[in-house]
Amino acid sequence: QVQLQESGPGLVKPSQTLSLTCTVSGGSISSGGYFWSWIRQHPGKGLEWIGYIYYSGSTYYSPSLKSRVTISVDTSKNQFSLKLRSVTAADTAVYYCARTGTVTGNFDYWGQGTLVTVSS
Amino acid sequence: SYVLTQPPSVSVAPGQTARITCGGNNIGSKSVHWYQQKPGQAPVLVVYDDSDRPSGIPERFSGSNSGNTATLTISRVEAGDEADYYCQLWDSNSDHVIFGGGTKLTVL
Numbered sequence: 001q002v003q004l005q006e007s008g009p010g011l012v013k014p015s016q017t018l019s020l021t022c023t024v025s026g027g028s029i030s031s032g033g034y035f036w037s038w039i040r041q042h043p044g045k046g047l048e049w050i051g052y053i054y055y056s057g058s059t060y061y062s063p064s065l066k067s068r069v070t071i072s073v074d075t076s077k078n079q080f081s082l083k084l085r086s087v088t089a090a091d092t093a094v095y096y097c098a099r100t101g102t103v104t105g106n107f108d109y110w111g112q113g114t115l116v117t118v119s120s
Numbered sequence: 121s122y123v124l125t126q127p128p129s130v131s132v133a134p135g136q137t138a139r140i141t142c143g144g145n146n147i148g149s150k151s152v153h154w155y156q157q158k159p160g161q162a163p164v165l166v167v168y169d170d171s172d173r174p175s176g177i178p179e180r181f182s183g184s185n186s187g188n189t190a191t192l193t194i195s196r197v198e199a200g201d202e203a204d205y206y207c208q209l210w211d212s213n214s215d216h217v218i219f220g221g222g223t224k225l226t227v228l
């Protein structure tokens with residue numbers, strides 16, 4: 001059973017960089033066949049895809065966040081990470097990591113989510 | 121960019137059938153996935169590739185997709201089905217993921 005767990009600071013100051021890590025267990029990122037994704041959800045709002053990465057390092061980002069986002073992968077630790085630069089209060093959200101099938105394009109396993117608040 | 125449109129809310133009495141729609145331009149030519157999200161929890165995949173169910177999802181959940189509308193159907197609705205439901209697809213033209221705005225299902 002694949003499990004994903006987000007970790008990182010729950011509070012980030014405006015203009016700084018939000019950094020989160022997703023640790024995958026029960027399966028190897030390096031095995032291929034899946035993208036590894038970040039999704040966020042503003043309080044009381046819908047789901048917003050941020051981007052995803054393949055184990056090889058290939059990345060795809062949402063056009064609306066592309067200029068501020070970097071997703072990276074560390075296959076040795078079976079982790080992938082999100083960096084979102086120059087954050088504002090509008091980036092306050094629950095951030096989820098998830099596994100995405102490269103063929104199906106759906107998110108079959110999700111982390112529990114972590115709330116990140118942007119505030120001074 | 122591609123847009124998916126869902127009704128904000130759907131209400132249904134217990135035991136009845138709920139239908140949640142997801143509209144998009146020629147969506148019938150794409151694979152649509154559906155998620156259930158209960159308060160404070162991560163979304164759960166309930167239907168993928170228009171009409172397939174992951175292991176563990178009750179047969180009461182089904183999907184269809186044709187023309188400009190995909191539909192999630194929940195038969196014999198139970199109180200525990202009350203949740204937000206999201207449609208999603210992968211736009212192969214841009215390699216981007218698209219989510220619908222979500223529909224809140226209320227069980228009366």
